[in-house]
Amino acid sequence: MNADQLIRHAHGRVTPARTRVLTTLLDAERALTHLEVAERLAPAVALDRVTLYRTLDWLVEQALAHRVAGEDRTWRFNASPGGAPAHHAHFNCTRCGQIFCIEALTPALALQLPPDFHAQQIELSIKGLCAGCNPA
Amino acid sequence: MNADQLIRHAHGRVTPARTRVLTTLLDAERALTHLEVAERLAPAVALDRVTLYRTLDWLVEQALAHRVAGEDRTWRFNASPGGAPAHHAHFNCTRCGQIFCIEALTPALALQLPPDFHAQQIELSIKGLCAGCNPA
DNA sequence: CGTCGATACGCAACACGGTTGCGAAATAGG
DNA sequence: CCTATTTCGCAACCGTGTTGCGTATCGACG
Ligand SMILES: [Mn+2]
Ligand SMILES: [Mn+2]
Ligand SMILES: [Zn+2]
Ligand SMILES: [Zn+2]
Numbered sequence: 001m002n003a004d005q006l007i008r009h010a011h012g013r014v015t016p017a018r019t020r021v022l023t024t025l026l027d028a029e030r031a032l033t034h035l036e037v038a039e040r041l042a043p044a045v046a047l048d049r050v051t052l053y054r055t056l057d058w059l060v061e062q063a064l065a066h067r068v069a070g071e072d073r074t075w076r077f078n079a080s081p082g083g084a085p086a087h088h089a090h091f092n093c094t095r096c097g098q099i100f101c102i103e104a105l106t107p108a109l110a111l112q113l114p115p116d117f118h119a120q121q122i123e124l125s126i127k128g129l130c131a132g133c134n135p136a
Numbered sequence: 137m138n139a140d141q142l143i144r145h146a147h148g149r150v151t152p153a154r155t156r157v158l159t160t161l162l163d164a165e166r167a168l169t170h171l172e173v174a175e176r177l178a179p180a181v182a183l184d185r186v187t188l189y190r191t192l193d194w195l196v197e198q199a200l201a202h203r204v205a206g207e208d209r210t211w212r213f214n215a216s217p218g219g220a221p222a223h224h225a226h227f228n229c230t231r232c233g234q235i236f237c238i239e240a241l242t243p244a245l246a247l248q249l250p251p252d253f254h255a256q257q258i259e260l261s262i263k264g265l266c267a268g269c270n271p272a
Numbered sequence: 273c274g275t276c277g278a279t280a281c282g283c284a285a286c287a288c289g290g291t292t293g294c295g296a297a298a299t300a301g302g
Numbered sequence: 303c304c305t306a307t308t309t310c311g312c313a314a315c316c317g318t319g320t321t322g323c324g325t326a327t328c329g330a331c332g
Binding site for chain 2: 069070071073074091092094100102104112113114115116117118119120121122123124125126127128129130131134136
Binding site: 013014015033034035049050053054073074075 | 317318319320321327328329
C-alpha cells in the first residue's frame with residue numbers, strides 16, 4: 001500500500017504535502033525529525049515549516065505514523081505501516097541522537113505498580129551507540 | 137546524608153542555591169520540572185532561572201540527580217540518593233504529566249540488538265494514569 | 273467539465289524551555 | 303583578612319513547536 005492509498009484509506013485529502021511526507025517516512029530506515037523530513041523533501045518540494053508540522057501531526061492522528069520523544073526535546077517521526085500503534089522498543093544513540101525502531105522487542109505489560117496507578121502503554125528506550133557511532 | 141554533605145562529598149562549593157535545590161529534590165516524592173523546583177523554593181529563596189538550570193545540570197553531572205525526558209519536552213529532575221544512575225523505570229502520567237520513579241523495576245539488559253549496536257542503558261517508561269488522575 | 277464549500281496551505285507572529293556571554297558577587301583556602 | 307576561583311544574576315539569544323488568519327486547493331456534485 002503506497003502513501004496515497006494510505007491517505008485515502010484514512011479519509012483524508014490527498015495533497016502533495018501529505019503524499020511526499022508519508023512517502024519519505026515510509027522510505028526512511030529510522031525515525032526522522034521534522035528537519036530531517038524537510039531536508040529529504042527539498043529542493044523538489046519547498047514545504048512550509050508549519051505545513052510540515054501539521055502534516056506530521058495529522059499522520060500521527062490517523063495512526064499512519066507515530067512519534068518518539070528524544071533526549072534533545074525534538075520529536076522523531078516514523079511510519080506505522082500496519083496502522084499499528086508503536087508497541088515496539090526504540091534505540092536511542094547517545095552520540096548522534098538518531099532513533100531506530102527495534103521491532104523485535106515487545107515489552108510485557110505485566111509489572112508491579114503502586115496502588116491506583118493504571119498502565120496504558122509501555123515505552124522501552126534503549127540508550128547506547130548505533131552502528132555508525134560504535135568505535136568497535 | 138543531607139544535601140550539604142552530598143555536595144561536599146562531590147568536591148563542590150556549598151552555596152545556598154545548591155543546598156536548597158538538592159534538599160528540594162531529596163524531599164520530593166516524584167521527579168520535578170525546573171518550574172516545580174522554583175515554586176517549592178519560593179518565596180524564601182528567589183533564585184534566578186539560569187542559576188537554577190545550571191544548578192540542576194551540575195547535580196546531574198555529579199550524579200547527585202538524574203533527569204528524565206517527558207512527553208512535554210521538559211526535563212524532570214530526581215535526586216539519586218546513592219549516587220547511583222537511574223536504573224529504574226519511570227511512570228509517566230498521560231493526563232497530568234507527572235513522572236514517578238518506580239524503584240522496584242530494573243529492566244534486564246539482555247536483549248537482541250542489530251549488529252554493531254551497543255546498549256549502554258535501558259530506559260523503561262510506563263505511560264498511564266497516576267493515582268490522582270485515575271477515575272476508578 | 274465547471275462550481276463551490278470544506279479543508280489544507282503559507283505567512284507572520286508568538287510561546288516556551290533552555291542556553292550563552294559576561295561582569296559582579298560569593299566561596300573556601302591560606 | 304586577602305585573594306584566586308567558582309558561582310550568580312542579568313540580558314540577550316536559540317530552536318522547536320504553536321496559533322491566527324487570509325488565500326489556495328481539493329474533490330464532491332451538478
Ligand atoms: Mn518506531
Ligand atoms: Mn527516577
Ligand atoms: Zn549514532
Ligand atoms: Zn496524573
